Every structure is written in structure tokens, then in C-alpha cells.
Amino acid sequence: ARRAGVSRSTVADFEREARRPLARNLEAMRRCFEAHGIVFLPDGVRRAKGCPDKG
Structure with a gap:
């Protein structure tokens, strides 16, 4: 949320489809x-080539 510049409640509501x-x-x-x-x-998402697993 912080990195996107949106509130945590925005992300939480979206994740739980509220x-x-x-x-x-x-x-x-x-x-x-x-x-x-x-x-x-x-049909979905993927990580870009060379994208680390974490970070």
C-alpha cells in the first residue's frame, strides 16, 4: 500500500473483494x-525475467 501510495484499507478491501x-x-x-x-x-500474472523472488 505504501509503495503504491494507497491506504492499507484500500488494499485490504480489494483483497477480500469487499x-x-x-x-x-x-x-x-x-x-x-x-x-x-x-x-x-x-489469463493471469507472472514475474518478469530476472525478477527476484523477494524484494
């Missing part, structure tokens, strides 16, 4: 994941 985040928050989370090596695909 509500859909505002478009700007969803975009911020997506950008954060992509900046840390996550690739979004039509």
Missing part, C-alpha cells in the same frame, strides 16, 4: 506491481 478500488487507486497498484517486476497477462 469493494472495487477507485480507478486511480487501481492504476497506482498496477503501476507499483509492474515497477517491481510483475507482468499482467490476459
Whole structure:
């Protein structure tokens, strides 16, 4: 949440499917994941080549 610049409750609500985040928050989370090596695909996600397991 901190790295994406959104509140912890935004992430928690999204994870438990309590509500859909505002478009700007969803975009911020997506950008954060992509900046840390996550690739979004039509059928799921994967780590980018060379992306460490942790970090």
C-alpha cells in the first residue's frame, strides 16, 4: 500500500473483494506491481525475467 501510495484499507478491501478500488487507486497498484517486476497477462500474472523472488 505504501509503495503504491494507497491506504492499507484500500488494499485490504480489494483483497477480500469487499469493494472495487477507485480507478486511480487501481492504476497506482498496477503501476507499483509492474515497477517491481510483475507482468499482467490476459489469463493471469507472472514475474518478469530476472525478477527476484523477494524484494
